[in-house]
Amino acid sequence: MASTPLIRGRWGYASITDKIADIVLRRPTHWIWGVGLLVTLLMSVFFFGAMGYLFTRGVGIWGVNIPVAWGFAIGNFVWWIGIGHAGTFISAFLLLLRQKWRNSINRFAEAMTLFAAGIAGIWPILHVGRPWFAYWLVPYPNVMNYWPQWRSPLVWDFFAISTYLIVSLVFWYVGLVPDLATLRDRATSKTKAMVYGFFALGWRGEARHWARYEIAYLLLGGLAAPLVVSVHSIVSLDFAVGNTPGYHSTIFPPYFVAGALYSGFAMVLTLAIPMRHFFGLEDFITKRHLDNAAKIMLATGLIVAYGYCMEVFTAFYSNDEYEIGMTMNRFFGPYAFVYWGVITCNVVIPQLLWFRFARYNVWILFALSLVIQLGMWSERFMIVVTSLSRDFLPSSWGLFVPSIWDVTMLIGSIGFFFFLFLCFIRVLPAITIFEMRELKHEELEGRQP
Amino acid sequence: MSAPIYGLMAEFASADKLVAAAREARESGHPRVEAYSPFPIEGLDDAVGFAGSRVPLATLIGGIVGGGGGFFLQWYAAVIDYPINIGGRPPNSWPAFIPITFEMTVLFAALTAVVAMLVANGLPKLRHPVFNVREFDHSTRNRFFLCLRADAPKFDAAQARRFLERLEPLKIVEVPL
Numbered sequence: 013m014a015s016t017p018l019i020r021g022r023w024g025y026a027s028i029t030d031k032i033a034d035i036v037l038r039r040p041t042h043w044i045w046g047v048g049l050l051v052t053l054l055m056s057v058f059f060f061g062a063m064g065y066l067f068t069r070g071v072g073i074w075g076v077n078i079p080v081a082w083g084f085a086i087g088n089f090v091w092w093i094g095i096g097h098a099g100t101f102i103s104a105f106l107l108l109l110r111q112k113w114r115n116s117i118n119r120f121a122e123a124m125t126l127f128a129a130g131i132a133g134i135w136p137i138l139h140v141g142r143p144w145f146a147y148w149l150v151p152y153p154n155v156m157n158y159w160p161q162w163r164s165p166l167v168w169d170f171f172a173i174s175t176y177l178i179v180s181l182v183f184w185y186v187g188l189v190p191d192l193a194t195l196r197d198r199a200t201s202k203t204k205a206m207v208y209g210f211f212a213l214g215w216r217g218e219a220r221h222w223a224r225y226e227i228a229y230l231l232l233g234g235l236a237a238p239l240v241v242s243v244h245s246i247v248s249l250d251f252a253v254g255n256t257p258g259y260h261s262t263i264f265p266p267y268f269v270a271g272a273l274y275s276g277f278a279m280v281l282t283l284a285i286p287m288r289h290f291f292g293l294e295d296f297i298t299k300r301h302l303d304n305a306a307k308i309m310l311a312t313g314l315i316v317a318y319g320y321c322m323e324v325f326t327a328f329y330s331n332d333e334y335e336i337g338m339t340m341n342r343f344f345g346p347y348a349f350v351y352w353g354v355i356t357c358n359v360v361i362p363q364l365l366w367f368r369f370a371r372y373n374v375w376i377l378f379a380l381s382l383v384i385q386l387g388m389w390s391e392r393f394m395i396v397v398t399s400l401s402r403d404f405l406p407s408s409w410g411l412f413v414p415s416i417w418d419v420t421m422l423i424g425s426i427g428f429f430f431f432l433f434l435c436f437i438r439v440l441p442a443i444t445i446f447e448m449r450e451l452k453h454e455e456l457e458g459r460q461p
Numbered sequence: 462m463s464a465p466i467y468g469l470m471a472e473f474a475s476a477d478k479l480v481a482a483a484r485e486a487r488e489s490g491h492p493r494v495e496a497y498s499p500f501p502i503e504g505l506d507d508a509v510g511f512a513g514s515r516v517p518l519a520t521l522i523g524g525i526v527g528g529g530g531g532f533f534l535q536w537y538a539a540v541i542d543y544p545i546n547i548g549g550r551p552p553n554s555w556p557a558f559i560p561i562t563f564e565m566t567v568l569f570a571a572l573t574a575v576v577a578m579l580v581a582n583g584l585p586k587l588r589h590p591v592f593n594v595r596e597f598d599h600s601t602r603n604r605f606f607l608c609l610r611a612d613a614p615k616f617d618a619a620q621a622r623r624f625l626e627r628l629e630p631l632k633i634v635e636v637p638l
Contacts, residue, residue: 024603025499025602025603026602026603029499029601029602029603030602151534151538157543158543159538159539159542159543160538161547162535162538162539162557162561163547163550163554163557165560167561168560168561168564171561171564172564175564175565175567175568178568178571178572179567179568182571182572182575183571186575186578190500190601193601194499194601194602196601197598197599197600197601198598198601198602209587210587213579213584213585213587214584214585214586214587214588214589215584215601216497216589216591216592216597216600217497217498217499217500217600217601218495218496218582219495219496219497219498219502219505219506219508219509219511220506220509220511220582221582221584222498222500222502222505222506223501223506223511223514224514224516224578224581224582225501225578225582226501227514227516227517227578228516228520228575228577228578231516231517231520231570231571231574232571232575235520235524235567235570235571235574236567236571238563238567239567242560242563242564242567246560249560446499446500446501447500449499449500450500453476453500
């Protein structure tokens with residue numbers, strides 16, 4: 013463990029604090045950040061513009077139709093919510109496992125979770141066709157005299173996603189409080205001091221406060237950990253409870269969770285690699301951090317690969333005509349290029365991660381992270397669309413072809429995600445400052461005999 | 462003594478010094494010792510005489526209330542208020558109610574944990590006497606503070622100052638109320 017230090021170079025409490033806080037408070041804006049913000053803002057405008065058009069015209073502007081009534085919107089939903097999972101995994105599981113390397117990546121990974129889960133939550137609302145009735149999912153005593161259907165995975169999904177969003181937000185905010193106090197005390201203007209001070213809740217770092225804080229934080233970690241596993245499991249039940257070949261499978265919950273972590277860690281790397289470069293954070297997010305994230309990616313990727321194998325095996329082992337038909341359709345049907353793309357992006361190319369040189373080369377890692385996200389998105393498309401396009405009756409088969417609005421909204425949502433993230437980097441500390449001081453402290457302690 | 466003060470504060474440069482100082486202050490009979498640090502320090506809560514927290518108990522209760530309430534909500538709606546026959550399943554088809562029960566357990570437990578932590582800590586509290594000390598701004602950066610509160614019984618400012626001086630702090634300041 014102690015081979016390479018988690019903080020590289022000669023940093024002390026004060027310089028760590030100043031370095032991270034000043035990205036928010038003092039550092040002049042890099043022009044690339046400005047360009048990024050502008051581009052992603054433009055993409056966000058397209059996202060919301062397309063949404064407005066959707067609301068006026070209805071879901072007919074997408075390529076969806078019977079039999080493929082679930083198109084991009086559901087695929088995007090599953091993809092985005094999956095990306096969010098890595099943030100919670102890092103902050104909860106790695107906290108419980110006392111993995112110290114999590115401390116420099118958990119803050120921005122949690123922000124990633126929030127943004128991704130928030131964007132994910134938009135899709136089902138867009139997808140229902142009559143979004144003004146979306147609140148019908150909420151159970152409350154109403155004059156319509158009805159209740160949600162508790163036996164439906166869609167209602168479970170509503171509870172799972174809202175709980176996930178709220179708990180992630182609370183977890184993130186609690187982690188932020190001591191750092192907001194730092195920003196308050198270091199603020200360069202009265203307004204900043206007041207705004208940060210307000211959200212810091214008057215935190216003053218008293219020993220008893222820290223003690224309760226740590227207990228509460230640990231409990232939150234313990235509570236968020238099962239959420240990581242449960243949310244995507246429940247999302248997968250949206251599919252698995254249906255009897256469509258390609259959906260109806262007991263392997264879905266673990267397979268979805270692994271896939272979620274896989275794409276989520278890929279997104280962590282996509283965000284971390286440029287961030288550490290442009291904001292000079294290489295000493296805090298070291299290559300050892302990237303290496304660890306890459307190893308988790310490799311492990312979850314192998315679980316996903318196992319899932320692919322088992323799906324094929326089960327289809328043939330079951331001797332079920334429709335399951336075999338579905339599998340052959342994936343291999344050789346009209347969407348075969350998606351299936352083989354998924355295998356290439358998610359199974360074949362990531363085997364590079366076995367090699368140390370690949371895990372320590374930021375360019376390779378960055379490229380791999382993009383390939384894996386493309387692969388995972390395609391996997392969602394494969395599951396959602398391929399299965400629906402050919403079900404039991406050949407007379408009701410049909411193809412889904414995405415419309416320009418499908419593509420605009422997908423790309424727009426990616427732009428909106430990065431827009432939020434770019435704003436976050438400049439408004440809140442992207443690395444947990446107090447935990448970095450704690451790491452430094454432990455390092456000093458360790459050096460004493 | 463002129464104006465009433467909140468306490469007497471000593472500034473230290475390292476975590477170990479603060480822990481040692483806090484322990485010594487407690488042992489020499491100061492009943493109200495507060496220690497401020499830029500990060501949680503192992504053993505400091507013990508040194509200032511922290512009795513233990515009831516946050517875990519509150520969290521447990523929150524979880525039970527959330528889980529029980531979540532299940533009751535579904536049971537009441539599906540059995541009493543709006544029973545409908547879906548594929549012959551019994552109204553109280555409890556296995557299908559478990560996902561929401563679980564989610565509500567986690568939600569309520571998490572929110573209770575945070576609220577309990579804040580309430581027990583007396584937060585939010587945007588104004589506090591320690592913020593009157595200019596040097597205290599560094600308590601969120603790289604400095605460690607020990608405060609002997611003046612509202613302790615038999616508090617003697619001169620004696621407290623002598624005591625703090627023996628601990629060799631960087632600085633001793635009065636915390637005005």
